[in-house]
Amino acid sequence: MxxxxxxxxxxxxxxxxxxxxxxxxxxxxxxxxxxxxxxxxxxxxxxxxxxxxxxxxxxxxxxxxxxxxxxxxxxxxxxxxxxxxxxxxxxxxxxxxxxxxxxxxxxxxxxxxxxxxxxxxxxxxxxxxxxxxxxxxxxxSSKRMRFAEAVLNDGQKLLAVNDLFIGISSHASARYRITLNGKEETHSSSGIIVSTKTGSTGWLSSIFNMVSGISGITNPGYPELNEDDLYFAVREPFKSIRTQTGICGGMLKKGSTLVIESLMPNNGFIFSDGIEQDFLQFNSGATAEIKLSEEEAVLVI
CATH class of the missing domain: 3.40.50 (Rossmann fold)
Incomplete structure (x- = not known):
């Protein structure tokens, strides 16, 4: 056209x-x-x-x-x-x-x-x-940028070029149930970051920088992603008699899905790429499937 x-x-x-x-x-x-x-x-x-x-x-x-x-x-x-x-x-x-x-x-x-x-x-x-x-x-010539997507159980969807944030819109702890590859845990954390390859040098990298600074490990093992990979990281997970910390990060290959069920009565939300005004409410009763989207953007090079 x-x-x-x-x-x-x-x-x-x-x-x-x-x-x-x-x-x-x-x-x-x-x-x-x-x-x-x-x-x-x-x-x-x-x-x-x-x-x-x-x-x-x-x-x-x-x-x-x-x-x-x-x-x-x-x-x-x-x-x-x-x-x-x-x-x-x-x-x-x-x-x-x-x-x-x-x-x-x-x-x-x-x-x-x-x-x-x-x-x-x-x-x-x-x-x-x-x-x-x-x-x-x-x-x-162009570079195709794959999106991550969050799809709620009521059909609402949010796309991300860089990253999704799933958590709470305050400094309180986000409460949710997380499921990956059949394993399920209940979490209390500062929220979850899900990054694409495009976004892996941004917010996600700051989490690895934090790990490096705290642990003293010079190279904390930055994830090597391709366009069909996503990587998720749980921020500041808290372990207690009711919450676990076994699912704290990992790769989501094409076809894999991370399922998150909100346990937050209010203020739970999901936003993408730093635009907090464009968000999905994520309160008790809501479940989100996080995965690689079939949609993509076209960046001229």
Whole structure:
């Protein structure tokens, strides 16, 4: 299908968020500097992003019509098959957008190579138009990103490009019954992280970093995942006369399912890719099946 419109996805910079919080830039500066922070870093980061964004939008406008959508509106935005999605921001923004993209090609651009790792950002401000032309001409290479999915017993479903979190929306312990390969346990923990290969360098890696720091083990054995693997880790499991800690992590191969039954009367929830506003309620009576989804996103490379 012919590409007719580019949808540019961006997020607020830290400076913009601070200014919204304190009403003016001057008040934001006073707060940061009175706390001993370096406000100039926020300014430099913002100005670099604005320079990059202007260059990207100018380049796109010479080739294709486009409009800007802020990250906060992505969950409710309806993308069309004749769209091209252009993500400008950090790696996490790509994950936020991908699960709503409906197989529409995504061109992900790193606007600040000195600050952002760019694991999911194949393009820079200087070369992104090559990707645009390749999609417009229907001759592009891509990386397929597989999703994890949580499916509740009432049919509700949530997808994740990076990771799912199953737990409670407070600092209280999450209570649930977990079943894997016929083995069942009752848990009290800080929740469960389920990661895809795409997300394995993010939140999941921080759990292994914590293990390394506590145990003194230099290499705690980071999981080697492929696109058809998921990995789950139980955060801070508590052992008691009523709760167990035998199922604390492991690989979910294609076709495997992790079943979690909520034992939380309220505040239980499941969210994905850091977007807490887009969640499933997960209270007593709810059961979730966690597995690899058949759906995937298309990242242009």
């Amino acid at each position: 012919k590409i007719e419109y580019a949808i540019i996805i961006k997020n607020k910079t830290r400076l913009e968020s601070l200014t919204e919080r304190f009403n003016t830039k001057a008040q934001a500066r006073f707060y940061i500097e009175s706390s001993g922070g370096n406000f100039q870093e926020y300014i430099d980061e913002h100005e670099q992003f604005c320079r990059s964004f202007l260059e990207i939008q100018t380049g796109l406008s010479k080739v294709i019509k486009n409009k800007v959508v802020e990250r906060e509106f992505v969950p409710s935005y309806i993308f069309s098959d004749n769209n091209l999605i252009v993500v400008v921001g950090q790696d996490g923004l790509v994950a936020n957008v991908a699960k709503y993209s409906r197989h529409i090609p995504i061109i992900a651009i790193n606007p600040d190579e000195k600050r952002y790792d760019g694991v999911l950002l194949p393009f820079t401000v200087k070369n992104f138009m090559k990707g645009v032309y390749s999609v417009v001409n229907e001759n592009f």
